[in-house]
Amino acid sequence: xxxxxxxxxxxxxxxxxxxxxxxxxxxxxxxxxxxxxxxxxxxxxxxxxxxxxxxxxxxxxxxxxxxxxxxxxxxxxxxxxxxxxxxxxxxxxxxxxxxxxxxxxxxxxxxxxxx
Amino acid sequence: xxxxxxxxxxxxxxxxxxxxxxxxxxxxxxxxxxxxxxxxxxxxxxxxxxxxxxxxxxxxxxxxxxxxxxxxxxxxxxxxxxxxxxxxxxxxxxxxxxxxxxxxxxxxxxxxxxxxxxxxxxxxxxxxxxxxxxxxxxxxxxxxxxxxxxxxxxxx
Numbered sequence: 001x002x003x004x005x006x007x008x009x010x011x012x013x014x015x016x017x018x019x020x021x022x023x024x025x026x027x028x029x030x031x032x033x034x035x036x037x038x039x040x041x042x043x044x045x046x047x048x049x050x051x052x053x054x055x056x057x058x059x060x061x062x063x064x065x066x067x068x069x070x071x072x073x074x075x076x077x078x079x080x081x082x083x084x085x086x087x088x089x090x091x092x093x094x095x096x097x098x099x100x101x102x103x104x105x106x107x108x109x110x111x112x113x114x115x
Numbered sequence: 116x117x118x119x120x121x122x123x124x125x126x127x128x129x130x131x132x133x134x135x136x137x138x139x140x141x142x143x144x145x146x147x148x149x150x151x152x153x154x155x156x157x158x159x160x161x162x163x164x165x166x167x168x169x170x171x172x173x174x175x176x177x178x179x180x181x182x183x184x185x186x187x188x189x190x191x192x193x194x195x196x197x198x199x200x201x202x203x204x205x206x207x208x209x210x211x212x213x214x215x216x217x218x219x220x221x222x223x224x225x226x227x228x229x230x231x232x233x234x235x236x237x238x239x240x241x242x243x244x245x246x247x248x249x250x251x252x253x254x255x256x257x258x259x260x261x262x263x264x265x266x267x268x269x270x271x
Contacts, residue, residue, distance in 0.1 A: 023181060048207075055178065068211055070211075109206075
């Protein structure tokens with residue numbers, strides 16, 4: 001069994017805004033606290049592309065730079081500010097499990113990867 | 116950059132919602148994406164590092180290529196009749212083709228409406244699941260990625 005891990009720095013509202021600008025994401029819940037509260041969220045939340053980006057980074061770490069891969073991942077919780085994200089890829093020969101946790105112990109996403 | 120957006124108010128399963136051709140660096144920030152994830156150096160961040168690795172430009176993560184860069188968010192929610200304040204990203208399934216992606220690449224994106232399902236949660240609340248598939252290719256047809264994004268709308 002092989003495990004690959006990658007941990008981000010603490011993600012704050014500035015990191016969320018940086019991601020929104022980098023990806024041309026217009027959704028206000030990532031940058032506007034009031035818009036996030038109106039949507040029923042406690043605060044701004046990070047884009048799902050944090051999870052997608054971590055998945056890509058981890059997949060390439062495990063499979064090699066510029067390797068192709070397939071994936072299936074489900075969101076289990078929001079990307080909240082003030083927390084780091086950790087992705088773990090556990091290669092168990094016939095299947096590769098992926099999980100993204102935040103530094104407060106929350107499960108953000110789970111899924112599978114194949115390369 | 117060019118766009119071709121379908122304006123039908125009621126798309127059917129399989130319909131193309133939008134197509135768009137654009138140079139990655141005209142729309143996206145490859146370095147900002149990598150920095151948001153914590154990278155501080157390397158070919159995704161620094162041009163000099165990319166050149167040292169033998170590339171002609173910085174690299175771009177294919178994970179940056181989502182649906183909204185091809186199908187504008189307001190078009191997406193308008194065409195599918197979604198309530199943006201009650202709709203969340205629920206997950207994704209897809210494939211990324213091998214090969215380095217440069218931030219100077221011109222890509223062709225196509226966003227297609229591929230599925231919908233109604234469910235009732237364990238608490239009895241109505242849920243609508245919408246699936247769209249976004250495919251990105253190079254201008255010469257080489258694949259970059261195909262991803263199905265699932266959204267869940269919690270009907271008020």
